[in-house]
Amino acid sequence: MNLTPVTWPVAAEWTKLWSVRSTFWCLAGTVAVTVLSAVTLGGSRATDLVRDGVAAARLPATESVVSASTFAQLVMVTLGMLAITSEYAAGSIRGTLQAVPIRGRMLAAKALVVAPVMFATGVLAGGLAAVATYLMLSVPVFGGFVTLDAGETVVDLLRLGVFAALVSLMALGVGTAMRGAAGALTVVFMLLFGLPLVLLMTGSQVAVEASMRLPMFAGLAFMESADNLTGGPIPYPPGEGLAWLLGWTAAALAAGHTVLRRRDA
Template sequence: MRRAISAEWVKLWSVRSTWWCLMGAAALMVLASVTVAAALGSHNGQPRTERLAATEPVVSAAIFAQFALVALAMLVVTSEYSSGGIRVALQATPIRGRLLAAKALVVAPVMFVTGVVSGAVGAVLTYVLLRMEPFRAPVTLAAGETVGDLVRLGAFCALVGVLTVGAGAALRSAAGTLTVVFLLMMGLPLLIMMTGAPALIDASMRLPMFAGLAFMESVENMTGGPMPYAAGEGLAWLLVWTAAALAAGYVVLRRRDA
């Protein structure tokens, strides 16, 4: 396993796409955080009076910025199928479950660190922005609360990355993986919300996007208030979806030829 992880680590950092995806994710996270902060800093043109944590806009921005990380996690698997490199990878690591686990174990910490660092920058900029004119909003950046929020943000990014690795192993296609993950993480939940059907909306609350918002304890979200269940349950649903994607990827990788 140590050799497999080392090989995957070298492959990840030896291509330019990794750097571009990470820079894009960080830039998107920061820009989206500032944009969301500006929207939350006032209400109907009036200054905001309710307390706002500086990390709240960052959590909302992560729902959009995550797709740059999804692109990177997807390429860890699908690029090898498109180039034929998967044959070499399987010759070097013939135990297929070990190969998939090595990819997931390399992707997860990279996604975690990227989420935490870019989220921290976004939170600081949000705090500075909302303390200035014309907002002068009651924004807070308490150390303990901020660290906890950033750790949850990083864990969310890591789980989304691992979920994408599993989906990529199952689908083997970059276009297919990106489409399925986008639908699962954003498209399907939003479509269900638009139906207005209470039963469907309640079911959609357990999809990865809303589970992630619950885990990150988001308040300013499209549900109009706090999520209807606790952060622990949100994490549990995220883990279920991630495990299901990895299981699907393992089954396909085990049963089909490269």
């Protein structure tokens, strides 16, 4: 196969991604946390319905899967972050930049590898979580409220895949800007989880509105979450949620690209 100067950096990044053990741990962790969180949240929701004496209710299995993304996102981001910070830690980034001197092309190659891998992982993890949740909650003790509609499930899983891909690209951008795993992880954690919760807990209307536009709640809005840390649906449409999520991802990648261009390896 003849690789062009545009495609061979992608092929090289693909090879590097699958040549390290951390990749498999990141992907396995994403699946495990998604499944365990979805089953736990679904079981809690079904138990509440049974306890409250609800005679008839509909509890889509993917609703719990979407809610589980609140916790799974903290694992989803590790692959994107490590795709760049591990090279800085090992010093191999110098060889990478000698091979691909156009730095934007190198970052784009990493993004073109990380995004589809995390999209597929998000869909797979969500599918396994939905099936596990449905099987567990189908037993009589949980009231038989759970449903698994094929069309609804496909849409929710595709949205979860998009969310996983975008937050991973966001982590790639932050990791490129920070260069170190510890600093990148701190920034990503605060951006995705810490800061939204702090703003939400203030109770201030301005702070709450700002929190709703941060990546975690933007992603939940895009996935049409009805059961999350806000206690109900996010107060704006899925399209706006996707726009905010894309904006944060683009900003993180732009910041990473700026630092990559201006600083020596």
